[in-house]
Amino acid sequence: MTFTKTTEQSSKHEHLEKMSVQELLSNINQEDKTVPFAIEKALPEIESLVTEIVAKMKLGGRLFYIGAGTSGRIGILDASECPPTFGVPFDLVIGIIAGGDTAIRSAVENAEDNATQAWIDLKAFNVNENDIVVGIAASGTTPYVTGGLLACNENNITTGSISCNAESPLSQTAKFPIEVVVGPEFVTGSSRMKAGTAQKLVLNMISTATMIQLGKVKGNKMVDMQLSNSKLVDRGVKMIMSEIPVSYEQAADLLKKHGSVRNAVDYFTAQ
Template identity: 75%
Template structure:
């Protein structure tokens, strides 16, 4: 059964080189406005995948993202932001890109075409049945990602995906597919644009929802965040002040003692 890559279809705009800067910006913005609406249509699928990941992580599992090119980089960005934001170990959410870490900055030729390497990359982390693997590929045809999910399926590991074409081979491989169809790109085939934005939005939703489900947010605050700079220390002090209704000096002293917003708040209630 054939399927159409809408991400590869011709742009709705032509003669881009003849447009003014204002016209280019306005037209790109008009296309970008359609992305959240496309994501909205995928909410039921996103909900299922987030629930699966959260359930497995409660039982000691991890969340893996695998992808190539832009998709791989987006997964790494989301994974790398979980420890400082939610105070979780660096190896709880893991992003893997085809071609290895050097591919984060510079494309590695044909890395995405290797059907066996993703499983090798995952195996280096002793992946097991408690884990969840999400394959990210705008096209839905990336061999590296599909091959990885196929091996995960054989080994009873939960698989999801984020793709921007309907009915793709990747979506058919994943147990819990997420399809966000954004249509043709402003620059034909440049899936770092709308497709990349859609993938980033979905990743934000999955990781944030999972971390809230795992208890790493109190109220609406990042009480488990890492205090890795002065801005975050100041934010932590304000959180404690607001939660406990105490002075800045008291809040600062508590945070300095406990080095963690949650622990500072809990210690105050246990006095």
């Protein structure tokens, strides 16, 4: 099969500068609606990757995301939200971006073109065979990401990928590839749009499904979430009240003493 970068093909929409604000928003929205359907086609591949991640984590492994530009930033976003949401250690899910932390806010020239740097960045975390590394690249051709996965393969580290072109070099490299083919962007080549949305949705699915499989959710509640602000404390109190017969004040006291919804409920039910 011939590799074609549909993410770089010309937009289906012409003369964007002549559109009204309403037309721009409507057309962007119409394009965005196609993303979930593209993801639906990739559900079997997403399932395979999640199953492998869960197995690795049960053995003490970690999940790494590597990417450049928008893809790297989205990976870091998902990784950074796992500790407060699910109460896991900050180093269980790790996002790495080409160019380092500076690249989170500002583009770092030529960072994504370095095919050897990702392995150097991963080794700084002592990546090993218990871990799994997922490369994220809309094009499926980013040297930083592809090079990182090649090095992982050579060192017996399990690899996955998320890209938005069919049969890309990245997919050929990863052991567990996911392809979400969203087609040309509204603004030609602007993969921060549909491709970025697709990557974010897939990462939501991966991390959430993984954490649920690892027991970090009870019922439909984030019982291990970090209580880092008053909104979350209030949410935690109400979660406790929905699980055990206590008043708001009693639930708040239990939460303060035991540090998490899970611990508070477990303590109460054990009495």
